[in-house]
Amino acid sequence: MYRYDEFDHAFVKARVEQFRDQVERRLSGEIAEDAFRPLRLMNGVYLQLHAYMLRVAIPYGTLSSRQMRMLAQIARKYDRGYGHFTTRQNIQYNWPKLSDTPDILTELASVEMHAIQTSGNCIRNVTADHFAGAAADEVADPRPYAEILRQWSSVHPEFSFLPRKFKIAVTGAPADRAAIQVHDIGLHLKKDEAGHLGFAVYVGGGQGRTPMVAKKIRDFLPEEDLLSYVTAIVRVYNLHGRRDNKYKARIKILVHETGTEELTRQIEGEFAELRNGELKLPEADIRAIEAYFAPPELPERAEGWAELAKARKADPGFDAWVARNVGAHKHPDYATVTISLKPIGGIPGDATDVQMDLVADLAERYAFDEIRVSHEQNLILPHVARADLKALYDALSEENLATANAGLITDMIACPGLDYCALANARSIPVAQELSIRFGSPARQAEIGDLKIKISGCINACGHHHVGHIGLLGVEKKGRELYQITLGGSGDENTSIGEIIGRGFEPEKVPDAVETIVDTYIGLRLSREETFIEAYRRVGPQPFKDALYGSAAEAA
Secondary structure, eight states, rough: OOOHHHHHHHHHHHHHHHHHHHHHHHHHHHHHHHHHHHHTTTTTTOOOOSSSSEEEEGGGGGEOOHHHHHHHHHHHHSSEEEEOOOOOEEEESOOGGGGGGGHHHHHTTTTTOOOOSSSSSSSSOOOOOOOOOOBBSSSOSSSHHHHHHHHHHHOOOOOSSSSSSSSSEOSSSSSSSSOOOGGGEEEEEOOOOSSSSEEEEOOOBBTTTBOOEEEEEEEEEEEEEGHHHHHHHHHHHHSSSSSSSSGGHHHHHHHHHOOHHHHHHHHHHHHHTTSSSSOOOOOHHHHHHHTTTTTOOOOOOOOOHHHHHHHHHHHHHHHHHHHHHEEEESTTTEEEEEEOOOOOOOOEEEEEEHHHHHHHHHHHHSSTTTTOOOTOEEEEEEEEGGGHHHHHHHHTTTTOOOOOTSSSSTSSSEOOOTTTTTOOOOSSHHHHHHHHHHTTHHOOOHHHOOEEEEEESSSSOOOGGGGGSSSEEEEEETTTTHHHEEESSOOOOBOOOOOOOOOOOOOGGHHHHHHHHHHHHHHHHSSSOOOHHHHHHHSSSSSHHHHHSSSSSOOO
């Protein structure tokens, strides 16, 4: 894990003290809210419906136990005993007092954390595959490159006031677990035929009001050219991105309006000027950052295979949890573990201070002090010996953290919605809870198989509804909440944007509508092995429209 150097410590400390002065002047009335707003946003402080919200950065989703304990302490001391893990691999606190935010930032700084660039028209938290450094299918760990991008982009003088917010994601495996094709820049770490590391580069993806899948503009960019090429992309965007209309300000609109070929030509021209300059990454520097992310020494634990088989046979609940929440590791005696933050009937992504403390303890005991946050709003222990899985499961069960639903219908993504957010049109949380209860039976979930529901309370798409197999978008119509359904979205290596299926549904009718969709899928799939997204791509939307609305005419 990356550790702060002297510059990092000094930089974060200076920003905290600067913000403390700004808060004091706002509270005294010396600064009006209009003038204070950009200052607080630069430090991750939002003003929501009922209170301020603080968004804390978790670069590429990686945490230590010490940092997780600090997040728990902040929830306990300054909030209402919980935090909300987000689709950007960050954590949000929904109830801090403005007067307390400088003290919170000071405490975060003591464990090498901050809230800088978690808001504003700048380069946001760089995200990565949550199984990075552990997954069996990984080509290389993407986190060193995410860290390089973090260092480069932090308070970048040229890119601190972009036309709109800017998001970068990096993955290092054939299976895309970072949704890189719905980011402003997506980077797929790979090797060429000679074994050299580099990136396939995607530009112009995004969700929100105008969802688009990114375009690949480079099939292989050598690793030493990473900063030069990303600088070229952001520089072209900064020069030509629209500032007259915030709804058309993202780079995806620039790609669409300019054309992929012409925009690539401009980027390549800028890159030609930069590639042999000071941004070229020396191999020694890359390897030095890489050393921070060296995997832990994993002792042989061959006994784990027999112990695991015996425990699974004896405990059906544990067996189901292993089947869904445990994944393949590079080392055969170890596994990756998904800690579901989606208990049946719970709020997706929320964790209490007690739960966070427990995860910190378990990471120290069983996972070499490493924790990850996934963009699917779960927590990950990346290195767990198979021999320790039963003890880990038993400990998680005590705090309702052993729900065996990773990738299943109740493992939903949901934004905070109208319960907190001033931008929302509808409530995401109650809908997620009702669906979780409706489909909570383990037998029912097993029958359905892999299926991703994603819920957003407004068109900004913080709940990633556009890339849900079933997406739910909350809208407002004549003063009432309504939920528009999209089908066929996906955020993996075969990214697709969901299709609007027809007229929206009132909140109380959403569970029945989703059940109709699920039943239709089960009735038309070729076998239990054919997943929802596979079946949908085979048959298209019409059978689902007919089931929901009775006829295509009514759906229209």
